[in-house]
Each structure stands twice: as C-alpha cells, then as structure tokens.
Amino acid sequence: MTIFEDLAPRRAAQRPLRVAVLGCSGSIGRQTLDVCRRHADKVRVVALSVNASTRALVDAAREFRPAHVAVADATRSSDPVLSELPDGCELAFGPEAVTGLAELDDVDMVVNALVGFAGIHAGFAALAAGKSLAYANKESIVCGGDLMMPLARPGRLLPVDSEHSAIYQCLVGERPEDVARIWLTCSGGPFYGRRRDELADVSAERALAHPTWSMGAKITIDSATLMNKGLEVIEAHHLFQRPVDDIRVLVHPQSKIHSMVEFVDGTVKAQLGSSDMRGPIQYALSYPERWEASARRVDWCAEDPLTFGEADEGTFGCLALAREAGRAGGTLPCAMNAANEVANEAFRQGLCGFLDIERVVARVMERTAVERVDSVAQLDEVDARARELARATLMEVVR
Template identity: 55%
Template sequence: MSIFEATWPEANRPEVLRVAILGATGSIGTQALDVCRKHSNRLQVVALSAHSSVEKLCALAHEFKVKHLALSNEDYRSAAAIAQLDAGVQLGFGNQAVAELAALEEVDLVLVSVVGAAGILPSYTALINNKILALANKEALVCAGDLLMPLVKPGKLIPVDSEHSAIFQCMMGTHPQYVSRIWLTCSGGPFYGKTVDELYEVTSAQALKHPNWHMGPKITIDSATLMNKGLEVLEAHHLFNVTIDDIQVLIQRQSRIHSMIETTDGSVMAQLGPSDMRGPIQLAFSYPERWEAPTDPVNFFELGSLDFAPADDKTFKCLALAREAGRIGKTMPCALNAANEVANLAFRQGSLSFLQIAHVVEKVMELTTVQELQSLTQLVEVDKRARALTKQCIDEVI
C-alpha cells in the first residue's frame, strides 16, 4: 500500500511536539536540532541517540535537558564524558537501546536518521508503538519495506529524504491511481559526465566532494556511485506503491527540483526549493502545517536555468543493480544493501577502487540465494551473510 492509500487526518498533534532524534550527531540529526532550536516553542527534544560521538551527545543532552539517551556503539560504556551527564539521565548502549527510545511513552515523533540497516529496528519499533515516524533512513524500506509498510497507519509515516519529501508534497491532493510516473531527480554527483576510463583512478577524497549537498560520508559516496539514487528508487516504490519501472531517474544538476510526479493526463507536478535538508526535516515536524522557512529561499532570478539529462546507469552501474534488486524483491534488496555498505566503507578506507564497488555488489547478488521475506530476524541473518560474502569478494579482488 502507499502512504496515501488512507485519508490523512487533520493533525491531532499536541501544541508542543515531543521528538526523539536517532542519529543526533550526524548530518540529518544536526540539522534537525537546528530546526528544534528555531522552533523551541513548538518542539521539545526528549530523546537522543548517537553511534560513537559521546562528547557531542552529552553536550546535546545538557543543552536540550534530555533525560533519555542511547549509544549504539557499546565500546564507549566507560567514556569519560558520561560522568558529566546530569543526574537522572538514562543512557543505554547497543542497537536495542536505540530502538527502545522509539517506544518511550513521552515521545510523539521519532526521527530515524541513523545510517544504514541499523535504521530498520527503530523504524519498526516506532510504527508498532503508534509514533509518527519521520524517516530519513532509506535502508529501512529498502530492506524491510514489505514488512514495515503494512504497519503504517494514516499520518504515521512522513518521508524526510529530500526527493521523497518532494514526491510526498507533489502527491497531496492527487489520488494515487492517477499517478503514472515518478521523476526522481539527481544531481549526478561529483563525477557526472565521466567515462569508465576516467573513473579508474578517482579517490575517496574526490568522491566526498558533492557539488550541492552536505551529507555524511557514507551517503556522499553512495551519491557518487549513484547507489543512493538506486536505493531511493526502492524506497519510493514502497512509499508510494509505484512499480520500479515507473520510477525514472532524472539528472537535475542544480538540485533545485527535488522530484516530480506525472499523472495519467500528462500533467507534471514538481517540488522546488533550496538544497538544504532543514526544509524536509521541518515539514516532517510541522505537517500538515507549514512554518516559517528554516533557510533562505531560492532566488530564481539568479538561478537562471534548470538542466536535465538521463542518468547513466551503464557507467554508474550501482543504479542498475539496485533496480534489478528491486525487481527481484524478497530478500535481494537486503543483500544488495549489505554488500554496498561494506564495499562503500572499503572504498573510503582505500582497500577497494571506486569501480570495484559495483563489481563487488554485483558478485554478491549473483551468489545470494533469494528467500521470501518473512521477518526482521530473517533479515538480520540475510544481512550478516551478505556482509561476510562481501568481505570474501573484496579479499578476492585485492
């Protein structure tokens, strides 16, 4: 089902929305806290998590007077900064502790902005506990969309990715049956227009220089390989109940059109705005209201033009691999995602070349036995096997 299948109710939200921000020290979490500072009369931060940035997490807990914290990396149990936490602060460790923040009675909305497959469990926990899930983690739906989407109640899932927020906004007032195609826009990343020969020697430092967006290192590399866009195709497929082949990827170099929908009569609706994630984050917090802008608007007099081009999924093969995983479905997208996470990190660490990322992911897909998707426990095992297989493939490449 699509998140628009049921009628969206008028917001029944409290005057002050109580939010949990999971992944608070990352790029999305940091910008979400900027929104919370700007609208402190409307938003109250009641829970925070981080992976290993203990000092930053403790400082944020002090600033926002937060009593519920979690660190997913259990190696930091004895970090010195923990001793500086205020009395009464509860700090848990491990992925389960992060997910438990999503079940707290005093939480109204959970922003899941943790990186990778680690976002699956807190997303599931938020949904089964009837929280509003502001989803900034695409891997949750890529891997577990078939399990998570049936749990979604009207008004309880709002996408935060700029593209999916754009589609969400374009679809307001349009019945899903009249949507014939989604145009998922893409900047093209730092290597747009390059040939395979030109990509042989590119470095991690070059790939981390995204032309338009400031993001974390993992997603920035995914943007360079176009795997990020492939994962977004799978996410849009689940969110909006549109087939993989009715989601077209369109290069939009200025990153001003964040995505578009095309209806059966040929009309196209586009959402335009600044290249700043605080806009989509704020909308997830405010919906269906629209608060004053968190950033400067686009100056269309200065922008001048908007450029379009097809995505090159032959040179940037990760996009084609993600599409294929989506067509296969079942547990294949989980295996694809796990392989990509491991290969992405190997490239950043210098043990794999840029072009070898797609090669390794493709090899893992070829060696993966696809199963019917049945449970989150099963996905943990699929993820674990795919990661081990990916490491073997990387060793063979090296």
C-alpha cells in the same frame, strides 16, 4: 495501507510534539536539532542517541534537556564526558537501548537518522509502537519495506529524503490511479558526464567532494556511484506503491527541483527549494502544517538556469543493479544493500577501487538466493550472510 492513505492530515493530540532524534550527531541529526531549536515552541526533544560521539551527545543533552539518551557503542560507557549529562537524564548503552527510545511512552515522533541497515530495528519498533516516524534511514524501507509499510498508520510515516519528501508533497490531494510516473531527481554527483574508464582510479577524497549537498561520508560515496539513487528508486517503489520501472531517474545538477510527479493527463507537479535538508526535515515534523522556514529562501530571479540529463546506468552500474534488485524484491535488496555498505566502507578506507564497489555488489547479488521477506530476524541473517560474502568477494576483486 498505501502512502495515499498516509496523506490524510495528521491531527496531533498535543503540542509541543515530543521527538526522539536517533543519530543526533550526524548530518541529518544535527540539522534536525537546528529545526527543533528554531521551533522550540512547537517541538520538545525528549530523547537522543548517538553511535559513539559522546561529546556531541552531552552537548545536545545540555541544550535540549531530554529525559532519555542512549549510546549504541557500549564500549564508550566509561567516557568521562558522560558525567556532564544533566541531572535526571536517563542513560543507556547498546543498540537495543537506541531501539528502546523509539518505543517510549513520552515520544510522539521518532526521527530516524541512523546510518545503514542498522536503522531498521528502530524504524520497525517505532511503527509497531504506533509512533510517527520521520525517517532518513532509507535502508530500512529498501530492505524491510514489505514489513514496515503495513505497520504505518495514516499520516505517521514521513520521508526525510529531499526527493521522497518532494514526491510526498506533490501527491497531497491526488489519487493513485491518476499517477503516470515519478521523476526522481539526481544531482549526478561529482563524476557526472565521466566515462567509465575515467572512474577506475578516482580517490575517495574526490568522490567525497559532492557538488551541491553536504552529507555524511557513506551517503556521499553512494551519491557518487549512483547507488544512493538506486536505493531511492526502491524506497519510492515501496513508499508510493509504484512499479520500479515507473520511477525515472532525472539528472538535475542544480539540485533545486527535488522531484516531480507526472499524471495521466500529462501534467507534472514539482517541488522546488534550496539544497538544504532542513526543509524536508521540517516538513516531516510540521505535517500537515507548514512552519516558518528554517532553510534559506531561494531568489529564483538570481538562480542559474535549471538543466536536466539522463542517468547513465552503463557507466554507473550500481543504479542498474539496484533496479534489478527492486524488480526481484524479496530479500535481494537487503543482500544488495549489505554488499554495498561493505564495499563503500572498503573504498573509503582505500582497500578497493571505485568501480570495485559495483563489482562486489553484482557478485553478491548473483550468489544470493531470493526469499520472501518474513521478519526482521530473517533480514538480520540475510544481511550478515551478504556482508560475509561481500568481504570474501572483495578479496577476489582486488587481487
């Protein structure tokens, strides 16, 4: 199955849409609940999960009254606040409990807002169970696209990334053979225009100061290194069945054009909107319909000029490494992603420098034997080995 088949209209069997929001306390999860709140006549939240933020879980549960909630971190099972959950709300603990929410009979759509590789299990389970999957967890497609794409039923796999939502919208009604290339837009992050030597001593605090988007800490650092854009190139490769080298990264600092598709006749279609994730989240929930806006409308007469630039893969080597992994395919993107997650966290904790993230990822990729992807269990093993290697490599590069 290709994404072009997915672009067939999804006919919902019932209303309201019954939604499970996995990772409801994070940035994407909170904004998903904003959309659900605004469109309470169209969406009913039936399941919620958090990693460890039990206070946020209870607050959301008391508002939306889901039948099921889960906490991934089982050590939080004795948190007193959990006694405030509404009556009749089923509570479970552990990563398996979170994955279980994606398979419930009373769930129509799973919003996967889990962070990192850990989200692959819930995404895979949702598709295998025949659910619609609105995913912000790009790592699941980057690492497991070979497994997940064949499971996607028509109209049941909806990207929540602003860029991939934009591409998806630009492709509605189009034929795959008419696509020449994809222009994947990129804000450039907080260090756009800097030389490589100027990045050696930047702090995590500076890297977390994103100029246009409000995101979680991990993805914000990925945006600063351009690894986030590299992951999105691989994601687009799987989702839209395009070669990695047909996906161009275009720096667009204003973050108003969310991506573009160029066709063989030279025509380019672009999707524009505010720098607000509630737009793509809502499109995933409403597709193929469009609901009244949850994000602010843009007054284009009052906007600053829109500008564009080239992504500097020499200065921001993580983007080049991701392209290399995407071309190689197999298990290499999984190993690359694992190394990046380890190095990203180490940088946020002050244990390594900004450029060390790239060094760790490069060395792990060099030392990884590429295999064909066969199962999620195999990817778990690849992920674990790459993390161990990344931690050892960190000790080498920071000496």
